[in-house]
Amino acid sequence: MPDRTHEFGKYGARGVKGYEAVAHRLDALAGYIATPVTARRGLLARLHYLTRSEHALAAARSAGLTVTDRTLKAWLDGRRSPSKKNLERIETAYRTVRRHNVARYLLARLNREGRGTRVEIHPLNQSQVSRPRQRVVEFRTLNIRHWDRIVEAWANDNIQALDDAWVDQIVDLGSQWGQYEYVTNVGFAA
Template sequence: MPERTIEFGKYGARGIKGSDAVARQLDALAGFVATPVTTRRGLMARLHYLTRSDHARAAAREAGLTMTDRTLKAWLEGWRSPTKKNLERIDTAYRAVRRRNVARYLLARLNARGDTRVELHPLNQSQVIRTRQRVVEFRSLTIRHWDRIVEAWAAGDMQALDDAWTDQIVDLGSEWGQYEYVTNVGFAA
């Protein structure tokens, strides 16, 4: 059984951790607000999402966004603008709350038929000298249980997501270590 990659990129290979690619794909499926938080429209969309109900406000506070009702009213009515630090907090809280809200729906879709086909695009070895290149090809994998992956993603726990993802790619057999780092992971829900 291969060990985990310790010195990725030592010989010039390029890619990202497979778990990061999965998180990126789940983020795309979550459908975040596309307008940046630095614009008025993006800020308003996030603030309305975070304050539309008592439950949403509680989740925003839990995600680290603390503000008084007076400050919120000033932001919503345009009397004041949030500082750069507060804009970052608003965006971070929005993403955390959105992930939590969408997680159950995504989990149901990914587990719906009992399996979801995942495409693994191998790492980029164009900068690696020929004698050091591995034979790595496009692979696909069927994942039947997404619970741990989606749960870790929703919580924002990247270590747990990496562990859950590694447990799934072990199903590739003795070659699983070649797919710990990839250029892309694709799946649909």
């Protein structure tokens, strides 16, 4: 079994860790609000999402949004604007709450009652690597049947757990799984 890559990019290869590509794809499937939090419309959309129920507000508070109800009301009414630091907190709380809200739905869609989801793994970019140092790495597909650990780690924003869960899945590629630790893209649909 191959070891983890220690000096990635030494000869010019480009790519991202596989678990990062999976997290980006799950973020895309989560369907975040497209308008930035710095725009009034984006701010209001996030605040309405975080304050639409007591449960959502409690989740937002546990995710780091620690302002008073009076301040939240002033932001919603447009009487005051949040500071840059509070805008970051609002964005972080929104993404955290959104991830937890869609995790169960994504898990059911990805597991598909045990049938799993086909994942396309696009290999790293070796266009800047000199010919003698290039590896033969090809496009691969893999059917992942158990997404539980991957989605749970993504929802909790636990990078190490997500990396471990992703590696546990790609070992099914066989003895060459180490070649897919870094990739240009990981694609799947839910």
